[in-house]
Amino acid sequence: MTSTAEIPLIRLEGLTKSFGPVRANNNISFDIHGGRILALLGENGAGKSTLMSILAGRLHPDAGRILVRGRETRFASPKDSIAAGIGMVYQSFMLVNAMTVAENVLLGQEKSFWLSRRAMEREVGDLASRFNLAIDPGSRIADLSMGERQLVEILKLLYRQSQILIFDEPTAVLTPVEAAHLFEALRNMAEQGKAIIFISHKMEEVIAVADDVAVLRGGEVVGQWEADEIQSKEELASRMMGRSVSLDIDRTESIPGEEVLRIEHLSGPRLDDVNLVVREGEVMALVGVAGNGQKELVETVAGLRPPGAGRVEVLGKEWADFFANPSWKETLSYIPEDRLGLAVCREMTLTDNFLLTTRQGFCRGMWLQRRAARETVVQKVKEFNVQPGRPDMTAGRLSGGNLQKLVLAREFYRNSRLIVAEQPTQGLDISSTEEVWRQLLQARAHAGILLVTGDLREAVTLADRIAVIFRGRIMDDFSVDDKERMKRIGMLMAGAQ
Structure with missing residues (x-):
C-alpha cells in the first residue's frame, strides 16, 4: 500500500483540452510532489499556460483527472482551486490599479471585518521583508512598474499560504538580484513541504532552482527528469526544442x-x-532595477506623456512637433512591456491588431485594403512563428509569448528609424528569443534602438552602449567594450557611483 508521504500533492492523469480545432493539451500525465520545485518547460504555444489555467480552475479539461493528495478533484472555479491549496501568479497581472499594494494583497482575504490602513501595510510589509521582496506596501498599483506589480502578485500568493504554488515566468521583469531573492524564497517554501511549479524560458534559472524538469511540446509531455540528470543548459534547451539551439549571437561591428x-x-x-x-546604427540598452524611472522615460519617448522640464528631440524634431503628425512608417516604433494593456486588443483579430499602427499603409483614399492587410499578416505571422497564426482569430486566444511575437512582427514591418523595445523577449522561448535578437540586430542597420531590459545577458549580447538608471537618474553611460565600467553595472544599479 502506498504511504501518505509517497502520494504526490498533485497527480495529472490524461488531461486533454481543445479550443475548436486547436488541441492545446493532449493526454498529459505527471506528478507534482511536495518539497520539490518542478520546472515546466516548452516553446510558446506548447500548452503550459493552458495546463496551469486548468490547475488554477480557470479552464476545465475536456478529458482526464486531477488528483489532489490522492483524491480526484474537479475545480468549478478558481475559488475551488484556491480552497484545494493551489495558488498561481499569472503573466497578466490581476490587480486593482486604484488600490495600494497592501489592499491588493489582502483583498478578499481579510482576517477581520475592519483593518486599519496602517495595520494592513505593516502586515504586508513584514511579509515582503520576510521574503526579501523590496516594495512599498503603501504604493498605488497604478504608479508601479511591471516588475513591481509582479512582486505584488507574488505577495498575494505568499499571503494565502497555498500548498501548491504556480509561478508563470516570475522573473521576466526582475533583476538578477531580485531573481536570486525569489529563488531563495522558493527553496524556503519547498523546504516547508510546499510543491512549486516554476515556468520559465531561461535555462540557467531552471538549472539553478529546479529539482525536477518536465517538458511540453505540441501540447504533450515529451519527458520528465530529475534536474541532476541534465548536465548543461544547452542539453536542457535541446530536450525542450527537440533540436540544437544556441543563443550565441554574432554581433557585427556597426558605425553609429x-x-x-x-x-x-x-x-x-x-x-x-x-x-x-x-x-542610428547602435543599440542603446537602458538597464536598472524595476521602478527607477524606466517606465516614465519610455512613455515620454513613445509620446504617451509630455516631457516635464528639459528637452526631448525625436528624429531631429522637437517632441511636440514630432508627435503632432507622426508618419506610420520609417519614424518611431514602440514595443511596450505591457502587451495586453497597450500593445494589442485581445478581442480583435490578428489582422485588426496588425492594423493598429500600420493602417495608413493599407489605405487607398477612403478605402481600407483588408485583403492586402490579411495577406501581409499571413506572411508575417509565418515569418515570426506566431502559433496559431490564423489572421481571423482573436488575439486573446494567443499565449503571452505569441502575442509578443505578433507585436514584434507588426512594429518591425514599419521599418522605423527609432525602435523603442521594452522587454522585447519577455515570455519568449529560446528559439523565439534568438530570432528577436537577430531581428533587432538586423534593424540596427537602418535604425537606432533604445532597448529597455531587465535581462543583463540580453543587454550585454545586443548593446553597443549601456546606460544604467537609478532613481530616475542616469548613473553612467558607456560602451560595452569598456570592461572596467561593465564590471560595475551591478553596483550602479544599486545606486553606487
Whole structure:
C-alpha cells in the first residue's frame, strides 16, 4: 500500500483540452510532489499556460483527472482551486490599479471585518521583508512598474499560504538580484513541504532552482527528469526544442550614424535630469532595477506623456512637433512591456491588431485594403512563428509569448528609424528569443534602438552602449567594450557611483 508521504500533492492523469480545432493539451500525465520545485518547460504555444489555467480552475479539461493528495478533484472555479491549496501568479497581472499594494494583497482575504490602513501595510510589509521582496506596501498599483506589480502578485500568493504554488515566468521583469531573492524564497517554501511549479524560458534559472524538469511540446509531455540528470543548459534547451539551439549571437561591428533620439536634462515624475543620446546604427540598452524611472522615460519617448522640464528631440524634431503628425512608417516604433494593456486588443483579430499602427499603409483614399492587410499578416505571422497564426482569430486566444511575437512582427514591418523595445523577449522561448535578437540586430542597420531590459545577458549580447538608471537618474553611460565600467553595472544599479 502506498504511504501518505509517497502520494504526490498533485497527480495529472490524461488531461486533454481543445479550443475548436486547436488541441492545446493532449493526454498529459505527471506528478507534482511536495518539497520539490518542478520546472515546466516548452516553446510558446506548447500548452503550459493552458495546463496551469486548468490547475488554477480557470479552464476545465475536456478529458482526464486531477488528483489532489490522492483524491480526484474537479475545480468549478478558481475559488475551488484556491480552497484545494493551489495558488498561481499569472503573466497578466490581476490587480486593482486604484488600490495600494497592501489592499491588493489582502483583498478578499481579510482576517477581520475592519483593518486599519496602517495595520494592513505593516502586515504586508513584514511579509515582503520576510521574503526579501523590496516594495512599498503603501504604493498605488497604478504608479508601479511591471516588475513591481509582479512582486505584488507574488505577495498575494505568499499571503494565502497555498500548498501548491504556480509561478508563470516570475522573473521576466526582475533583476538578477531580485531573481536570486525569489529563488531563495522558493527553496524556503519547498523546504516547508510546499510543491512549486516554476515556468520559465531561461535555462540557467531552471538549472539553478529546479529539482525536477518536465517538458511540453505540441501540447504533450515529451519527458520528465530529475534536474541532476541534465548536465548543461544547452542539453536542457535541446530536450525542450527537440533540436540544437544556441543563443550565441554574432554581433557585427556597426558605425553609429546621425542622432535619432536626444534627451537633455529631462525631469519629472521619477525622472531626475536625464541625458541620453541614441544614434542610428547602435543599440542603446537602458538597464536598472524595476521602478527607477524606466517606465516614465519610455512613455515620454513613445509620446504617451509630455516631457516635464528639459528637452526631448525625436528624429531631429522637437517632441511636440514630432508627435503632432507622426508618419506610420520609417519614424518611431514602440514595443511596450505591457502587451495586453497597450500593445494589442485581445478581442480583435490578428489582422485588426496588425492594423493598429500600420493602417495608413493599407489605405487607398477612403478605402481600407483588408485583403492586402490579411495577406501581409499571413506572411508575417509565418515569418515570426506566431502559433496559431490564423489572421481571423482573436488575439486573446494567443499565449503571452505569441502575442509578443505578433507585436514584434507588426512594429518591425514599419521599418522605423527609432525602435523603442521594452522587454522585447519577455515570455519568449529560446528559439523565439534568438530570432528577436537577430531581428533587432538586423534593424540596427537602418535604425537606432533604445532597448529597455531587465535581462543583463540580453543587454550585454545586443548593446553597443549601456546606460544604467537609478532613481530616475542616469548613473553612467558607456560602451560595452569598456570592461572596467561593465564590471560595475551591478553596483550602479544599486545606486553606487
